Amino acid sequence: MSLPKFDVIELRRSLLNWYAQTGRNLPWRNSSDPYQIWISEIMLQQTQVKTVIPYYQSWLEAFPTIHNLAEADLQTVLKLWQGLGYYARARNLHACAQQIVQQYNGVFPYELEAVLSLPGIGRTTAGGILSSAYNLPISILDGNVKRVLARLIALSVPPGKALKSLWELSDQLVDSNHPREFNQALMDLGATVCTPKTPNCSECPWTLYCQAYLLNLQSQIPMREISSPLPHKIIGVGVIWNQQGQILIDKRPAKGLLGGLWEFPGGKLEAGETLEECIKREIQEELAIEIEVKDHLMTLEHAYTHFKVTLNVYHCRYISGEPQPLESDEIRWVTLDEIDQFPFPKANEKIIAALKNNS
Structure with a gap:
């Protein structure tokens, strides 16, 4: 180019x-x-x-x-x-x-x-x-x-479709x-100036050269890719308490989304399940223990890059079985005072805050 x-x-x-x-x-x-x-x-x-x-x-x-x-x-x-x-x-x-x-x-x-x-x-x-x-x-x-x-040359396609040309342009300009x-x-x-919405062209040093500005196309460029709506997952989450007042947390596998972080166990709601059934099944599959699902703690929405989730969080009572990390790297029983020592994803931080407020 x-x-x-x-x-x-x-x-x-x-x-x-x-x-x-x-x-x-x-x-x-x-x-x-x-x-x-x-x-x-x-x-x-x-x-x-x-x-x-x-x-x-x-x-x-x-x-x-x-x-x-x-x-x-x-x-x-x-x-x-x-x-x-x-x-x-x-x-x-x-x-x-x-x-x-x-x-x-x-x-x-x-x-x-x-x-x-x-x-x-x-x-x-x-x-x-x-x-x-x-x-x-x-x-x-x-x-x-x-x-x-893209605005400088009034690029006529979304930037993602012209990366080779944009790299060449950046190489030439440096x-x-x-x-x-x-x-x-x-x-x-x-x-600060050539922002996505309403660029401040009056402050730009390149208005004499910017093809989008000269053609009055700066609000249309860069063109956007047509994106599909994000998938939405309904998740059941269990805050599992034992008789000593400890909570069971597990550590996500090192590779993959949120790898190495700790979380409250749970998983995706399957067709025809209630949230209580979902949590009991997921805890059995992930940890091989029996629990009783108790009171609803909170529901929260969270968005990742490629999907959105609704987390339905319930207090649960540990009944029986020896917890095993079947789908995680590690599990721990911790008190609410100890929980801040562990790195958690952002959505789980809100659960921790709610637990502390209710304690």
Whole structure:
């Protein structure tokens, strides 16, 4: 793909001038430490800056170096990540730190191929890290940048159908003299000016060149993919109490959705079942114990990337059987006072809060 007829040098100059005046002052931008920049890049995947900042600061207090992270217990890592979502990112950070210590003596690599071989790091994340940490002229293409470039050239298809062309465009534009500032400026432009809805074109340094703006198509571009409605699952959840006032929790398998996190056991409602029948069956299948389903605690809605759930949570009384982790990695009986020591998914945090309020 060739750029429309405008001067790439001028595009770079105008964007860098704009960034020098309006660029965001973010904690990781005051550092050239590749470890700190890597952590910020992973946290910023699918998470807003204002949400990331306190997590980022807490993370660096707990794990100031790659060696600290590599030596940490995964449960400690997941607990610190609790609430940020997309937990595979935390598991990958931990595995990645261990790989960097083993293969690179704890120094984050500066070759693109080496960085791309690390768990959880794709092309745009690698470009973000290497340009910010080592000032290497490597392009990026996150969601904000896709939108900026799609509008710049008035892209006539959804960005997902033109990734090769958008990468070529990002490669052509990146400023080899100031790659760190250029990539940061491009991300800021998408985050603060060239926003998804009602872009603030009067503040944009590229209005002279932006084809969508010149054609008055900025509200139609980027074009959207037609998406199917998200599947919806009804889930029965059991808060199982024993005679000692302890609650049974289980740890999800390390791989897969919410891997390594703890939860209250339960599962999907089958056709023709009541919620009470669902919970009794799931607990028998997952833990091989008999329970009595008691009072309803709460119902809550939660959305993941590819599906939505309604969690129907019931107090349950443990009756008999030796609990076994048939579909989980581990099980524990814990008191309500001890439960905060374990990393839980966001929806389960609301259940814990309700239990504490009722205790």
